[in-house]
Amino acid sequence: MQVQPYLMFDGRCEEALAFYAQALGAQTQLLMRFRDSPEPPAGECSASAAVPGDKVMHAELRVGETTLMASDGMAGGHPVFNGISLTLSVASEVEARSRFDALADGGTVVAPMAKTFFSPAFGMVNDRFGVSWMVLADSAPG
Incomplete structure (x- = not known):
């Protein structure tokens, strides 16, 4: 079993991936954009404003021996990372x-x-x- 952090960057995911590559030597292992999805968005994504196709739907970032997952999420707010470090x-x-x-x-x-x-x-x-x-x-x- 694994527990892996999944970070939502609210439209700044690609910028975050580049920052962590520079700051931590992290490597992007996988990057999927919303436009690459073979299925239309479901659930909360479909109810939200349309997410631009070039935004990151899912990414996996390798930091040392750890994989972080990340996304632009459903644009429309500011990410809040309270209560976790x-x-x-x-x-x-x-x-x-x-x-x-x-x-x-x-x-x-x-x-x-x-x-x-x-x-x-x-x-x-x-x-x-x-x-x-x-x-x-x-x-x-x-």
């Missing part, structure tokens, strides 16, 4: 600081990168899309 665990303090700074570009630092009792480098940031991240370096063996 994605945690990025990296091998070194240098990488933690680098990834944190990349995610913070255009975003909001919630807790600056600092040494803690559980990590040599830990920080919290909301990226430019509103996704909450906790970035930490693995503790040195001891």
Whole structure:
């Protein structure tokens, strides 16, 4: 069994995929656009305003050993990512600081990168899309 985050970017999915490729070295594994669907939208999608065909219906993004799923969703609002954070665990303090700074570009630092009792480098940031991240370096063996 797996639990995989599915992020709805409300029309900014392609921009988010490019940002995460640059900031995290993420790779887009799959990208399907609404225009490529062999079936008309169902449920809430059919009741909403027409979604432009070039928008992302579904994408899979590989970040290290994790797959995130993403979509433009049903345009018409602003994505809200309250009550959840994605945690990025990296091998070194240098990488933690680098990834944190990349995610913070255009975003909001919630807790600056600092040494803690559980990590040599830990920080919290909301990226430019509103996704909450906790970035930490693995503790040195001891």
